[in-house]
Amino acid sequence: MTDQDLQTLPLDALHRELGGKMVSFAGYSMPVQYPMGVKGEHLHVREKAGLFDVSHMGQAYLSVEQGEHEQVARLIEELVSAEIVKLGKGRIRYTVLLNEEGGILDDLMVTRLPDQDGKLFLVVNAAVKEQDFALIGETLGGRAKLDVLDRCLLALQGPLAHTVLSALDPMAAEMPFMSMRETQLDGIPVMLSRCGYTGEDGYEISVANSDAERLARRLLAHDDVAPIGLGARDSLRLEAGLCLYGHDMTPEDTPVSAGLNFAIGKRRREEGGFPGAERIIRELHEGTDTLRVGLKPLGRVPAREGAEVQSEDGETIGKVTSGGFGPTYEAPVAMGRIDTKHAEPGTKVRILVRGKPLEAEVVKLPFVEQRYYRGKK
Amino acid sequence: MATKYTESHEWVRMDGDVAVCGITPHAAEQLGDVVFVELPDTGRALSKGDDMAVVESVKAASDVYAPISGEVVAVNQDIVDAPEKVNESPDQDAWFVKIKPSDASELDGLMDEAAYKAHTDE
Numbered sequence: 001m002t003d004q005d006l007q008t009l010p011l012d013a014l015h016r017e018l019g020g021k022m023v024s025f026a027g028y029s030m031p032v033q034y035p036m037g038v039k040g041e042h043l044h045v046r047e048k049a050g051l052f053d054v055s056h057m058g059q060a061y062l063s064v065e066q067g068e069h070e071q072v073a074r075l076i077e078e079l080v081s082a083e084i085v086k087l088g089k090g091r092i093r094y095t096v097l098l099n100e101e102g103g104i105l106d107d108l109m110v111t112r113l114p115d116q117d118g119k120l121f122l123v124v125n126a127a128v129k130e131q132d133f134a135l136i137g138e139t140l141g142g143r144a145k146l147d148v149l150d151r152c153l154l155a156l157q158g159p160l161a162h163t164v165l166s167a168l169d170p171m172a173a174e175m176p177f178m179s180m181r182e183t184q185l186d187g188i189p190v191m192l193s194r195c196g197y198t199g200e201d202g203y204e205i206s207v208a209n210s211d212a213e214r215l216a217r218r219l220l221a222h223d224d225v226a227p228i229g230l231g232a233r234d235s236l237r238l239e240a241g242l243c244l245y246g247h248d249m250t251p252e253d254t255p256v257s258a259g260l261n262f263a264i265g266k267r268r269r270e271e272g273g274f275p276g277a278e279r280i281i282r283e284l285h286e287g288t289d290t291l292r293v294g295l296k297p298l299g300r301v302p303a304r305e306g307a308e309v310q311s312e313d314g315e316t317i318g319k320v321t322s323g324g325f326g327p328t329y330e331a332p333v334a335m336g337r338i339d340t341k342h343a344e345p346g347t348k349v350r351i352l353v354r355g356k357p358l359e360a361e362v363v364k365l366p367f368v369e370q371r372y373y374r375g376k377k
Numbered sequence: 378m379a380t381k382y383t384e385s386h387e388w389v390r391m392d393g394d395v396a397v398c399g400i401t402p403h404a405a406e407q408l409g410d411v412v413f414v415e416l417p418d419t420g421r422a423l424s425k426g427d428d429m430a431v432v433e434s435v436k437a438a439s440d441v442y443a444p445i446s447g448e449v450v451a452v453n454q455d456i457v458d459a460p461e462k463v464n465e466s467p468d469q470d471a472w473f474v475k476i477k478p479s480d481a482s483e484l485d486g487l488m489d490e491a492a493y494k495a496h497t498d499e
Contacts, residue, residue, distance in 0.1 A: 038435040039410035231409070231436055300413050302433050325412040325435050332413075354415075354431065 009055050010152055010209040011216060018220075018227050026126035028056040031229040038231035042327040045198055045236055046368075049158035050228035051219050058129025059149040059206060060122045062136065067118035075144045076110060076120060079136060081255055081274045083265025090114030092178040092195055095263045096255050097124075097132055102276020102283075103251035104258060106132050107243065111180045111193065121180070121191065123153070123204070125245045152212035157202030157236075159371065160224045165192070165203060168218070172203070177372040188215050197233065199240025199370040238333055239326045241294060241365030247305060248292055248321045248335050254280050257288040257337075259365075291343040294365040295320065295334040295351065297358050302332040303351040309336050310350040310357060317342045320351060329367045338362070380468075381444070381484050382493035388468060389444040389487065395451075395475045396484070398444050400432065403497045405467035408434040411460040416452040416473060423447060423476065425483055430473050432463065441473060445483045451475040 006029045009015070015022065020031030031053070033041060044050055064072045073084040082095030091112055097105040106128045111121040124132045137146050156164060165172035168185040172192060175181060180193040188211045196202040207215050219225050234244070243249045249258040254276065256264075261284065268274060269281060297303050307320040318338030326333035334351070342349060345364045350357035380390045386404035389396050405411070413433035423429055423443040430441040452474050456462050462471040478484070488496060 032436075033409065037409055042435075235435060301415070302413060302438070304438060325433065327410075327435065 009053060010212055011053050011055065014213055014216060015053065015227075020227070020229060023230070025230055026056055028126065030056060031227070033229040033231045034227050036226060038229070038235065039327045041226065041228045041232035042235050044226045045158045045200060045228055045232060046328050047159070048224040048226070049156055049160040049164050049202070049222075050232070051216065051225050052155040052157065052228050052233055053152070053216070054155050054204070055152040055212070056126035057153050058122075058124040058126065058132060059151055059153060060124075060133060061119055061147045061149065062122060062140070062144050063119040063147070064144050065118075067116070069112060069117045072118050072120055072144055073112075075140050077268070077274060079139060079275065080108070080110065081264040081268055081280065082110065083267055084110055084112075084120070086267075087112045090180050092180055092193055096260060097135070098275040099251055100275050102254045102279040104245075104249045104253050104255065105135065105251060107245055107249065107260075107263070108132070109193070109195065114180060114182060121206075127246055149206075150209065152207050152209055154205045154207065154212065154216060154219070155196055155202060156205065156219060156225070157196045157198040157200050157228075159201060161200070161202040162373065164219065164222050164225055175373075176375055177201075185215060186218050190215070194373060197242055198236040199242065199366060199368060200236075201371055201373045235324055235327060238322050238324060238335065239329055239366065239368040240370055241335070241367065243292070244322055248337075253292070253337070254283055254288065256280060256283040257290050257292065259292040287340060289340060290318065290337050291340050292321070292335060292337055293343050294363040294367065295323070295336045295349070295360050296363045296367070297332040297334065297351060297360045299358055300332065301353055301358055303334045303353050303358065303360065308352040309338050309360075310352065311342055312348050312350065314350070317349065326367055333367045334360075335365070379489060381487035381489065382496075383442065383444045383487055384496060385442050387442060387444045389484065391481075391484070392475075394477065396445055396447065396478050397472045398429075398474050398476060399472040400441055400463065400467055401493070402467045405464050408432060408436070408439060410435045411463040414456045414460050414463060414473075416457060417449050419449050419452060421449045423449060443476070444487065445476060445478050446480055447476040447478040449474050450477050
């Protein structure tokens, strides 16, 4: 792909004005960092609040004419493993889009709109959004309508995100984790979802392109809010143990081998009815050959994606799928796909970095505790 | 003697009969926050352009190349212990290695400050 093929985000000029260093990502020109730098931005999100522009992600409505939730829910359930039928109004569910072999084609958020039954809001990954929407369209075409949305998606993440938003929408702070409101922020209509990809409390805000800059500037005007680039987005999600599609999970992985059993609904485990159900249900009982695990290099050397993982005996047991340095963890952090017999937390392994075996340990994820809002204590 | 620069963003400066080498402020800025530095063993013989060190930032790993040929006579343990020094003082305190040049005339082939500045402005 040449630079000419790169798409620009609606907020491109704002990113440049803020000093964003622009790089190519998933076909878009995106800010990888701002003058604060990746480490500073990372720590800012863990301490205060950071604003991310994730408008490259795919957003769509899936709806049925009759306006019945159960009908549209049963349709999307043909492609994903989550329980959607029993999803409450204004509730969000994380799930995976599957191929016939039970391999993961993408991970996505499915939201039942609070006020319009028979309509779901989908948010999918940028790199695969065309193929996701093509698959959904082909499979469900004629029975449901897919409207791909040309809207911006901003994320405000961090322990102070709720105080920043409460000034614009008093109800924002009370929203449970994984819920959505259709509301207004400073008079701007938005879909406000309490979720994110940092391990911190926070929100994702779907907003019309024409309103996005005004909203972004309004949020950035707050003393506690700084703009955050893709670099810190990656280190934050890695510390939080969250998968990056195309790296930590691919079509070679099932939700079971990817450690995403929570993305398979209880009823779905009994009834099946999703692609690859037979294999996935069998794997839930019998296990898988490989598993996604946390890997903690025991020294200071970061292990990057692609590095070979070996057992203590020097046998190849897998690969690092994401790795780097965790600014909050203050040490290298990694995830990998390794043979299940070595996947027990506490197992000592080696990671080959520049030809040298480094001592590492299989650890439970996350590296940094997730701090989602679970309601008043 | 004036500082000389490579196209791969190392600097080298003669101090008596040893060449002090490091990475340029431009390189340090491009790398971002440095979190790990790996240096060669003293006594190692380097040819110009050899992988000499590795710098890991929050973003990625980058090789550092020998700006001239010679023997490593000292390494800067300070930047191994406190990698952030590479961002704080890349052209002074955070030198990487000292090399005893085997052919000091190699320095003549490197860029001076004005040429390096033109190189990074490209």
